[in-house]
Amino acid sequence: MKNTQQKIGWKTAFAIVIANMIGTGVFTSLGYQLAAVENTWSIILLWLIGGALALIGALTFAELGTHFKESGGDYIYLSRIFHPFVGYLYAWISLVVGFTAPVAIAAMAMTQYLGLSGVGEWLSIGVILVLALVHSFSVNCICNCIDYLGFVVFSAGTR
Numbered sequence: 555m556k557n558t559q560q561k562i563g564w565k566t567a568f569a570i571v572i573a574n575m576i577g578t579g580v581f582t583s584l585g586y587q588l589a590a591v592e593n594t595w596s597i598i599l600l601w602l603i604g605g606a607l608a609l610i611g612a613l614t615f616a617e618l619g620t621h622f623k624e625s626g627g628d629y630i631y632l633s634r635i636f637h638p639f640v641g642y643l644y645a646w647i648s649l650v651v652g653f654t655a656p657v658a659i660a661a662m663a664m665t666q667y668l669g670l671s672g673v674g675e676w677l678s679i680g681v682i683l684v685l686a687l688v689h690s691f692s693v694n695c696i697c698n699c700i701d702y703l704g705f706v707v708f709s710a711g712t713r
Contacts (some may be wrong), residue, residue, distance in 0.1 A: 566697040569704025574656070657682060 562570075587597055618631045630647065633641030661678035670677060689696040 562693065562697055565704075568701050569700050572704060573700075 561686055575620070584597075591600075615631075622630050622634060624630050629641040629645045631641075632644050662680055663675035665678050666680065668674065668677075685696065685699075688699070
């Protein structure tokens, strides 16, 4: 029997985290923060507080993950701890806002970095649709693409 289960390897997961945290988070949001707050120490303090909150969140999720053995993440945690409706509501909010907003922000950043006006929005939509289409047919194909692009971005950033 053929194993049809597809998994994302550690290199791909690493590239996704680097792209999300450094690519979109640092390169995109830092400019907006620097425009609003001119004191360097305030920015560093904000990033330290954000890092501490992220660590607390990660430790909390690790604890919840060891307690609830089912797959489903946030939905399972909220459904079991509070009420199934809370988990259901959170799942829909995540689907509509939590998962689509970062994709839209990354597409807007791509348009801004390329310096395209007018056609840039359509290019962003096209890139999102093409990547979603490729991803829906082959996880391995999109993983290879992410590995390659992650390597290119990481090697360009270390120069």
